Amino acid sequence: MSKGFASSRRMVLLGSTLLLCYAALGVRLVWLHVVDRDALLKPLAKVRPMLIPESARRGDILDARGARLATSRSEILLGVDPHSLLPRDERKWAELASLIELPETELRQRFQPRFRRAGVRGEEGDDTGEAPIPFALPVASGGEEEQRPITWVKLREDVSESLYERVRRLDIRGVYGIRHYRRVYPSNELAAHVIGYVNREHQAAAGIEAYADFYLRGQQGWRVGERDGRNRELPQFASREVPRRDGYSVVLSIDSTVQDIVEQELAQIAARFEPRKASIVVSDLDGFVLALANYPSFNLNEFNKVPKAEEARMKNAAVADIYDPGSVFKIVPAAGALEERLVTPLTVLDCTMDRMAHRGRMLSLPAEDHKMGNLTIAEILSHSSNRGAAQLGMMLGEERLERYARAFGFGAKLGFPVGGEVAGILHPHRRWYPIDITRIPMGHSVSSTVLQMHQAMAVIAAGGVLLRPQVIREIRDSANETVYRYGRMELGRAVSPRTASQVASMLVGVTRKGGTALEAAIEGFDVAGKTGTSQKFVDGQWSKKHHIASFSGFFPAARPKVVITVIVDDADHKAPGGVAYGRTVAAPSFKRIGERLIPILDIRAGAAAVPALLVARHEGGAR
C-alpha cells in the first residue's frame, strides 16, 4: 500500500495548523459573543434601537350626502440641522428658498450653525432646539459651561406632500421634515358650530370633533427596530410592532346643501336687519338635525384668528343661549287643554277680559297688541292672543301646565351632543308667582334654547312625541363599513297623535289670511307654524325697543317632512316700524328656506286638506 500523502509530516503540520486556526477563531468568537458581549453591546444598545411612532389618521366628518366637512391632510414640518449641512449643497439653497417661499437671506440666516448653553431650553414657540422627534440622536452632554449645538431650526410648518417631494429631490443633507396630520375643514364656515375644531395641540376642542373624539382620533401605532450608522431603519431587526389604527369616520345628519341654504339666509338676515344674534334650525321628523346655524359664526380653518373680544361668535347660541320663547310657547297650553279635553278647537273664549279670578285671586291678564274679541282656540293660536293663552293656562292649572311644558322639552336638556347645551329655565310650579300662570302660557317667565323651541314644535309635527335632537347618523370604520347607526330616539310622549293633529291643523291658520304670519305661507303647501315676539330684559326692565323675533313651523301640515325654526335677536333698529316682530323678521326667512327645500328634499304637498273650520275666521293679529 502506498505511503500516501498523509504520511508526510507536512500534512500533519498543515492539518494541525488549520485546526489551531479554527480553534483560535472559535475561541475569539466565544470571547466576543460570551465574555465581551455585554461590554460590546452596551454602546450599541444605546445607539441602535429606535422607536418609530406612526400617527393614526384622524377620521373624517361627513355630511348626510357623504361630503367631507372635516378631514385630515398630511403636512410636513420642515426644518434643518445646520450642523449637518454640506458646502457642496450650498448652490441648491436658493432653489430651496424659492420652493418654500422664504427669502434667501432669511434661509441663510437659519442655516447658520448656532449653539446654546447646556441646560438652557428653547422658549415656547421658539423655532430652534432639538429635533421634535422621539428618535433624535442624543447629543453628548458635558459640563454646565459646554455649548450645545442647535440641531433643529424650523423652516416652514405647512409643507404639502407634493412640495416636500420637490424639496427632497434637491437632496440637501440636513434638511428634513417631520410628518404630521393637520385638520382641514374644506367648507370653512359651514356648520362651524356643529363640527367644532381641533386645536393646534391636536386636541379636539369643540363640537363633533370633541364629542366624537373617541371614534375619530384612532390609535397611534409604533414599532421598535434598529438603525444603521446613517440613521436608517433596519427593518429586518424590527422586534415589536403595533400597527396604527386610523380613526373612524362620523357621518352627520347635517345636509351641506340645506346647511348652505340656511347660512345664506342667515347672511341675508344679517345684511338686512343687523341683529345681535340669529339662529336657524332645520330638522326632519325623526329628530335628526339637517342644518343648524348661528350668526355670527367663524371660519373653522382660522379659529385661532378670532379676536378675544369676539370669541362669543364661537358659541353655539342655538343650544347654549336662552331666550323667552314668546308666543311659540302657546302651543303648550293649547295642546295641554285639548289633551285634557278641557276645550275643543272650536271652544270660544272671551279674550276681551283684562282680569280673571284664579284660585280665589283676581289676576290681571296680559295685554294684547290689538283688540281681540271672542276667539276659538284655533283663533287664539292664529291671532296669537295673549289673554286666550293665559285662560288656557289657568284652565290647566299650574301643575299640569308645568307637566306639559316639561313634556314638550322645556326646562331640561334634550341631550343634544354638541355646543354645551343648557337646560333653560322653567321653575317648579310651587315656586311660581301667582301671576306666572297668566304669563308662562304666552312664553314669558320661562326661558329656553332655540333648540328647545324647535323640538317643542317638532312634538306637534311628530304626532305628539318628544324626540331627542340628534346630529350623528352613523359611525364608519376606516374601510368605510358602518359600525354603528343611530336611530330615532323618543324621549317621551307629550300629547296624543289626535291632539297633535288638531294643534297642527290650528297652526295652519297662522300662515293663512287672518293669521299672524301670512309671510310664512308657501304656495301649494299647508304650512303650520307659530310666530313669537318677546321683549328683552335690558337694564333691569323689559325693553320695548329690543325684541326677539321667532318663527317655528313645519310643512306640509298634514304629513310634515321638515321642521324649521328661525330666531332673530335684537333686530329692531332695522325692522319695519322699529319693532322686530316674528311676522316681519323671522317668518319670511322660514318661507324662503322652505321654498328652497322643496326640490332638494322632494317635499310633496299632502293630499289631506286641513279642515276649514279650524282655520281662523278673523283677520288681523299682530304677534
Add this chain to the structure above:
Amino acid sequence: MRKDTSAFVNQLLVWLLVTIGLGGSAGLVTVWMRHQISVTAKANRDLAAQIARYDRLVDETRTQIETEQASDKLRHLNTALGLGLVPMNQIPVVHVTDNVVERLARRANAGVLADGSAPAAPLRVSLPGF
C-alpha cells in the same frame, strides 16, 4: 500501527475538509438568507412607505377637490367668471293632484286642436224649397 495512524489522519483530513466545506456552505447560505431576509424586509417596508405616500397624496388631492367644491368658493367662481348660475329655487316637478287621465287628455287635445289643424269651415245646411 503506523499504517493505521496514517489512515486515521487521512480520514481526519478528509472529514475536516468536508466539514469546512459544509460549514462554509452553511455559513454562506445563512449569510445569503439573512441578506435576502433584509432585502425582503426592506422591500416590504419601502412598499408600505410607498403605499402610505400614495394614500397621503390621495388624501391631499381629495382635500383640495373638496375645498374647491365648497359652496362659497363655487359662488365666488360663479360671480368671477360671470356664469350667471342661479340656485334651484323653482320646483322642477309639478305634482298632479287632479285626475291624471283627464289631464293628459286635455294636454293631448289641446295640442291637436291648436297645432296646424285647418279652421273648421262654416256648416251650411240647405233644405229643398228654401
